[in-house]
Amino acid sequence: MTDLSFTEEQRDCLQELINVAMGLASDKLARFLNTFVHLQVPAIGLVNAAEIPEQFRGQYQGLHSSMISLGFFGDGGLRGETILLYQLENAGKIAALLGYDDDATSEAEMLTDISSILTTTFLNGLAEQLDNSFSYAAPRVISSRDNDFISKLEQTAFHWQLALKVDIRYELTDYSFDCNMILLIPGEAVLKLKTILDNVLADF
């Protein structure tokens, strides 16, 4: 079986590229959302996708959470899915954050809107760092105000072997808002990613 795990060099390189992408995203988001955005340096870890539901069970136990998924395709066989998790307490702040002043926007729509903004802004930055470009599928609401979102996450995580887990915390001056983002990358795409990282490393 092919080894999907990263070398220390590859991991450091990816961490650095993600940090840069985060910085780009944080700058763009701050200008778009008209508020100072502080993006904490994310914790990055490669984990077995099957372990993720259990990790989140501990972290989100008993909380009503909403889960939004967004898939992406890049060149060179790179593809994956991002999952954003929101705690319900934050959902009400999103309308103000997005500048929606009409009542016609549903909570599900606000969640998909903010998710596509957060995800694509970060992924575009990452694609740029990897000398790639991504195309995106429309975001889907996997679970909304759901206590049992873990079992839905289990069904989703089942399709993926290895997951790159990125925990992002967004801190906004005028709003207290945070969410978790998980980036899931399937096995063969992880191999492509390793090749891409090796190329980046070779250029240094």
Next chain:
Amino acid sequence: MNIDWLSGPLLQQLNSGVILLNKQLQIIYINPYICRRADIQLETVQGKDIFSVFTDAPQAWLSRKLNSVLSLQSPAFSSWEQRQYLFKLPHLRPVSSANQYMAQNCNMLPLTDPATGEQYVCLLIEDATDAYVYQSQLQQSNLQLQQVNRLDGLTGVLNRNYWQQQLEVEVQRAGRYQHPLSLLFFDLDKFKRLNDDYGHQAGDVVLIEVARLIGSLLRETDLFGRYGGEEFAIILPDTPLEGAIEVAKRICRRVAESPVVFQQQRLMTSVSVGVSQFNTAITADELIQQADLALYQAKRNGRNQVVTYHPGLIDSLKKVKS
């Protein structure tokens, strides 16, 4: 091979809508798919503000989204599941779909003219009416199935299973908000004899008619269910004992004075009713037991009457058993 010629005919014949806007959200291009459905000419709308052409579009929300595409240079999306349509366009299933407008999925993409560096936003619109129609039909049948699943097939009142679930809900609610809650249990008197004398069809007709009559005496919020054979139960939310006794007496009186007509015969019937009231010290099961006990006592007292539960009933029942 040069395929520069491709994009022209493709845009002409594409089975999706394409709308190109500049940074001021003015129309640069609309493909025939949209022009034909919206009954507009490209020449007459070119350069106009998108919202002056599509006046029904959700302006505040959509312009915010389009601006996010331009300023973040990231795509945005709109799905029919969250917002059925952006633009009021007709669809090609006017007969089979009750919905007037095309359900739409929309991709909003940032584009840059390589020659000038000018930035644009492009809306790609797909017809999702079929998915919308299927989903509506599915929801409709799910709703029907759910209803059938909750009702008693013969009388149309709630079935025992659903009625008991509702009792749990109401008991919790009454406990939480300190609201009164009462329960009626009733039974058709001498129903077995009616079945023996006139046949089961007559028995069914009596059950249906009595349930209909009692249903007409209740409020919208009362929960009326069939507990078993000829036994029924009613949850009276927000009702103290006195109110419940009044309802029970009215039911008793009206059933006794309303004969059921079956094959030109007037069948006289009556009910015995047991009443109990919820308090925070008892469970839903105990509430049922108390109403049932009162009903039992009403039968013993000679039927066609209302008995209210009181703790003494337990002793009198013990005496009967010994």
